[in-house]
Amino acid sequence: MPSATARSARKRDAILEAAKLAFLRHGFAAANLDDIAVAAEVSKVTIYSHFNSKEKLFTSVLDWVIAGRSTGGPPLDPTVDVSELHDALTAIGVDLVQTALDPEVLALRRIMIAEQPRHPLFAELWRRTTVVAATDSLIDYFAAMQRRGTITDAEPHAVASQFLWMLIGDPIDSGLLFGVSRLPEARAIAAAVATTIVRAYGMPRE
Structure with a gap:
C-alpha cells in the first residue's frame, strides 16, 4: 500500500496538472477551483491544504512547469x-x-x-x-x-x-x-x- 507521503505527492501532482490545464484554457482569473478539484478528483479543501490560495496554486504551477522543462x-x-x-x-x-x-x-x-x-x-x-x-x-x-x-x-x-x-x-x-x-x-x-x-x-x- 502506498505511504501517506506518496499518496499526498500523487494528489499534489494531480492538482497541479488539473490547475495547469485550467489556467491554460481559461486564464488565471476565469479558472475555477471547483472545476480544478473535480478534474483532479480531490476536494476543494484538499487543494487548500496543499496550496493556501489560488495565487499560490498558480505560482506552484509555474514552478512545476519550469522544473519539468529544466530536466x-x-x-x-x-x-x-x-x-x-x-x-x-x-x-x-x-x-x-x-x-x-x-x-x-x-x-x-x-x-x-x-x-x-x-x-x-x-x-x-x-x-x-x-x-x-x-x-x-x-x-x-x-x-x-x-x-x-x-x-x-x-x-x-x-x-x-x-x-x-x-x-x-x-x-x-x-x-x-x-x-x-x-x-x-x-x-x-x-x-x-x-x-x-x-x-x-x-x-x-x-
Whole structure:
C-alpha cells in the first residue's frame, strides 16, 4: 500500500496538472477551483491544504512547469575542448530555444502579461526562476571556461546575457505575437548564435 507521503505527492501532482490545464484554457482569473478539484478528483479543501490560495496554486504551477522543462537538458560542461565548443553551445542553445517556444511556456507568459497589473509577483517569480536562473548558470559556465582558457577574458555576465538573448529574444517576441510558425528551426537559431559566440570569444586552437 502506498505511504501517506506518496499518496499526498500523487494528489499534489494531480492538482497541479488539473490547475495547469485550467489556467491554460481559461486564464488565471476565469479558472475555477471547483472545476480544478473535480478534474483532479480531490476536494476543494484538499487543494487548500496543499496550496493556501489560488495565487499560490498558480505560482506552484509555474514552478512545476519550469522544473519539468529544466530536466534532461545538455550539461553545462566547462571542460569542453575548444574544438567542440560550437557543438556544445549549439546543443545548449537548442534546449533553451525549445524551452522558450514550448506552447505551455508561451501560454503561461501570456497569462502573466495579462495579470501583470493585478499580480506583478507572478512575473517576478517567473523571471527569477527562468531568465535570472539561466543567466546565473551561464555566467558560471562561461567564467569556468575562461579560467581554462577556452574563451577569451570577457566579462562573463555580458557573454552569458548575449548568448541567452540572441537565442530567445526574437523567438519569445515572435512566439507571443504570432506563434512559432514564422521562426527558423531551433537548431538553426542555436547554431547561428553559437557561431557568433565562438567567433567573438573562442580562443584559437593551438
